[in-house]
Amino acid sequence: MIRVAVNGYGTIGKRVADAVTLQPDMELVGVAKTRPNHEAETAVRKGYPLYAAIEDRVHLFEEAGIELAGTVEELVEAADVVVDACPSGIGAENKAMYEAYDTPALYQGGESADLVDVSFNARGNYDEAEGADHVRVVSCNTTGLSRLLAPVEEAYGVEKARVTLVRRGGDPGQTGRGPINDILPNPVTLPSHHGPDVNTIFPDLDIDTLGMKVPATLMHTHSVNVTLEDAPDAADEVRDLLAEESRLFLIPERHDIDGAGKLKEYAYDIGRPRGDLWENCIWEESVSIEGDDLYLFQAIHQESDVVPENVDAIRAVLGEADRGESMARTDETMGVGLP
Ligand SMILES: NC(=O)C1=CN([C@@H]2O[C@H](COP(=O)(O)OP(=O)(O)OC[C@H]3O[C@@H](n4cnc5c(N)ncnc54)[C@H](OP(=O)(O)O)[C@@H]3O)[C@@H](O)[C@H]2O)C=CC1
Ligand SMILES: O=C(OP(=O)(O)O)[C@H](O)COP(=O)(O)O
Structure with a gap:
């Protein structure tokens, strides 16, 4: 033991x-x-x-x-x-x-x-x-990016990743946190610490990250764009690849989950302790291929991933x-x- x-x-x-x-x-x-x-x-x-x-x-x-x-x-x-x-x-x-x-x-x-x-x-x-x-x-955000980029890099090669992270201002219990009524570039300079942090896991991966903070407590949201070295023809192939990863959850369209609020509601409904979502929550319909570029949105539960x-x-x-x-x-x- x-x-x-x-x-x-x-x-x-x-x-x-x-x-x-x-x-x-x-x-x-x-x-x-x-x-x-x-x-x-x-x-x-x-x-x-x-x-x-x-x-x-x-x-x-x-x-x-x-x-x-x-x-x-x-x-x-x-x-x-x-x-x-x-x-x-x-x-x-x-x-x-x-x-x-x-x-x-x-x-x-x-x-x-x-x-x-x-x-x-x-x-x-x-x-x-x-x-x-x-x-x-x-960190929670770097964990979310690493889990996503690992299979994408293995399957298609990453020429360049560009990610904008819309970060929750504080956790539900952090009553002293802000912003209360604002939207902050945070940090205002590039890169946010997440890109260099991803490079502590994947030293050779080319990634730029921009950080923001918003008046929310539930989850972070990432807008992801990855230029692939060898892009597949169809987004379905990427969806299948991501669906094989146990810690990536592809939110099905039928769930009608439009944001972090409903994701947390779902977690409580299915009996998750503390409403935790240990998986990256990726909107299935957002997974798109445009030429060599992969795009998607994912939500990250900062308290539990x-x-x-x-x-x-x-x-x-x-x-x-x-x-x-x-x-x-x-x-x-x-x-x-x-x-
Ligand atoms: N919350 C998040 O979203 C995430 C946080 N992290 C990282 O995890 C780490 C912890 O964050 P988080 O759990 O949010 O922080 P919290 O403030 O929620 O918890 C840390 C706890 O440590 C206790 N503590 C304070 N000083 C000491 C000390 N000297 N010795 C032992 N315990 C102490 C405090 O409890 P008490 O004083 O009551 O004992 C406090 O509640 C940080 O590095 C953070 O960046 C990573 C991913 C996500
Ligand atoms: O590690 C986190 O986020 P981060 O990767 O944006 O720094 C956690 O959500 C904690 O962030 P915080 O430093 O705003 O409490």
Whole structure:
């Protein structure tokens, strides 16, 4: 059994913790929190051993009547691998602790690519993570682009990818985020960090990305244009190619899903935990071929698409399964793949 610690139990961390408990080859050693809020209580209610991320705050948990299993250092020491899902920049501060206990660490997309030995996407570069001490699971948007571009590159070759990312301003729980009533080029200069980030997975891929932020919380939306080296005659061929990928969902026209709102409604209706959509959601009718150019729209659920990738990264780092085995096991246990 792979003993997994989760340090940073927020949007990403709590989802990764839940996914780890579903894996037959993994055991959740515990999760670390800085304070005794509702998430701490829920973790305890779920039976997850709770550790204090900051030693000086142990008394806050005691005062709140929440039993602790120990401190984060004990958690890291007891684990075979730690998933750091702390806010951007805190992972970098934690690196020395993981090194002190010789525990391999997975970081999230908010950390710099320079922090780690390997940036990771299961479909893109699974094998490169084996034996690495520090691995970064790339951000939600970069995950969405990597999953899409991997099969397209393999089948047709990518001459040039151009993507405009219309990004949600904040997650539903991030009440302090904006914009509230605006549409921002963000960043206003090119490229946004996503293109260079995709190049941490596919170093030779030619890609330009433009980022925007809008007053929405549900999902990101990408407008994708890829000039292919060897384009197929018909878009149906591309649809068939994408439909074979378990983490790409081609939204059928019959579903009458016109945006992120209905996608989330669909996720709740089919019983997805927290309304999560782990798959890229690609509008089937948008997949078009114009000469050598492929066009499509996809929506990315920022809170959850990196979760199966974190599970695969755990196995990849420890060399516990090959890409196909790991992705299949993760998909089956989590229920990845939409009808
Ligand atoms: N949300 C998103 O859309 C996505 C985020 N990411 C990346 O994932 C990472 C985490 O983001 P996200 O989950 O959204 O962030 P959240 O803020 O939702 O969760 C992080 C949690 O870490 C806890 N925390 C803060 N400081 C520490 C500390 N020193 N030690 C341990 N825990 C701490 C906080 O909880 P508390 O203080 O209550 O313990 C906080 O809730 C970032 O790198 C982000 O860029 C990647 C893909 C998508
Ligand atoms: O990694 C994300 O998006 P990004 O790839 O646009 O940076 C997540 O949605 C978090 O973005 P945030 O930094 O706006 O919270």
